[in-house]
């Protein structure tokens with residue numbers, strides 16, 4: 095069945111909410127407005143305002159409330175209108191959600207999903223265009239998921255909802271309308287398992303979320319030039335499935351990591367370090383990273399384009415690890 | 420007034436007092452480290468408020484949490500062991516003084532970010548309402564949390580959704596070294612902050628355990644019945660410094676002021692009431708002192724004799740497995 099990314103998320107939540115009455119959705123405009131990005135379309139009709147809870151603009155307050163509700167046995171899904179506003183709730187996410195299980199010596203747990211769109215869309219300006227996944231990955235006690243396809247989005251969101259830990263689930267705003275094949279019927283995708291999205295012998299590209307689509311497009315183009323790229327989507331950033339990445343690097347001997355987030359302390363640095371530790375002897379060239387520029391996202395179109403990885407930069411990185419040019 | 424009741428309240432306050440005095444000693448001996456915020460002088464609030472609860476109601480607190488935890492019935496040995504960082508501590512040594520949790524007693528924790536646990540309390544109350552349980556959640560915090568955004572967000576949500584939560588503001592007049600006058604616009608009537616959200620609010624004498632209990636008993640029933648949140652401002656005073664690294668008075672208050680408040684020691688006040696009403700005699704207090712003293716000594720012995728967590732515990736409970 096072909097579904098949009100948005101519809102896949104909608105199905106995942108709908109099926110889970112039908113299955114388990116402890117699950118509720120809470121956030122700004124999730125109910126009567128049906129979601130700022132229409133991910134919760136039709137929810138308030140089906141589940142009622144008790145389970146599809148519209149909130150005032152109080153990210154810290156309602157995220158904290160959801161954490162408290164999770165401590166008392168519910169399973170909240172918090173929709174952040176965009177992940178940028180998660181910064182307002184960061185105290186709750188970092189100081190409470192991530193720590194309560196540990197601090198209590200395992201007595202309390204926080205089964206919670208915090209989801210919403212991340213990264214840049216078209217010229218939304220600096221405060222609405224951030225890729226903050228590295229922030230969340232840095233904090234012990236959180237799981238972080240960033241699916242790229244409708245199929246992965248559905249299967250992983252269901253797993254996130256069933257997980258007994260706080261999970262940050264980052265959707266990319268520009269992915270909502272993208273379409274893809276989604277398996278019929280009930281399925282989940284385990285958290286912590288990467289997928290080889292395209293096989294190849296010459297270079298491995300690791301890319302997630304929106305950047306996966308860029309990587310696949312680039313790989314097709316490079317294939318016409320005779321370079322066969324293997325593309326891996328970690329899908330879940332924490333826990334990270336290193337073994338799939340390492341196995342691929344051992345085969346190709348070359349690695350390019352593509353991420354939209356800022357370069358400094360970015361996720362790619364972590365992946366590179368891990369691959370150096372596990373497979374240094376297999377590398378034929380230094381690992382290359384293609385990242386967002388270390389600047390607040392500019393508004394102006396050409397500047398915005400310059401701040402985000404594009405095909406040309408990915409091609410350049412691939413050719414450089416191949417020793418071409 | 421019932422003899423059994425009042426002696427029980429006195430015993431609970433005495434346990435907290437002696438437990439904390441012993442904790443201070445243990446801190447001096449470096450058996451306890453980190454921040455240690457004592458509740459001495461404020462015992463009547465935790466004891467009075469919790470006495471009005473059912474055992475399945477939720478309570479949650481900030482970092483000055485020993486009193487609430489003990490009042491909820493936690494075993495002093497396990498609390499002391501937690502302060503010692505031992506494997507037998509309530510949280511297996513992972514929490515410490517500021518993060519006591521006793522889930523079986525519905526004590527949902529102490530939290531160290533000022534204002535940060537108030538949304539959690541509204542969430543506990545949200546859950547009980549969602550589950551159609553007739554439980555109330557009591558949230559203890561200092562007046563220093565009142566100006567924080569998280570407190571306001573939580574008050575608004577609790578009022579908006581009529582959540583069964585009782586906010587107990589322990590107004591001891593100082594947040595560290597900053598007096599309420601220098602921090603809170605409505606310092607003369609902090610409860611007004613809650614009223615501005617449409618929350619029923621009242622002020623009680625936080626040195627009088629019976630006044631706290633009676634006020635709580637009244638509102639607990641209203642809140643349990645679904646009438647929405649209530650805010651109680653309990654006027655109190657801390658006799659010690661903000662934490663162990665702080666003298667009893669500092670640059671921010673005078674010794675005379677502290678001594679003045681000590682005249683209204685909640686233990687002293689209740690003892691007077693008990694004696695005046697012939698509900699107990701000196702012999703009862705001597706007996707209670709002995710019992711509580713033994714309990715605290717046993718707690719220290721238990722903590723001392725307990726092992727530290729194994730190194731492997733470092734990595735347990737980061738994530739819940741399964």
Ligand SMILES: Cc1ncc(C[n+]2csc(CCOP(=O)(O)OP(=O)(O)O)c2C)c(N)n1
Nearest residue numbers: 483531532533561562563564591593594595
């Ligand atoms: C958000 C935040 N800022 C600052 C601190 C440091 N701090 C710890 S306790 C405290 C004073 C709080 O006073 P109050 O809430 O009145 O509680 P009390 O200590 O009087 O019980 C401060 C400033 C903190 N823990 N959290």
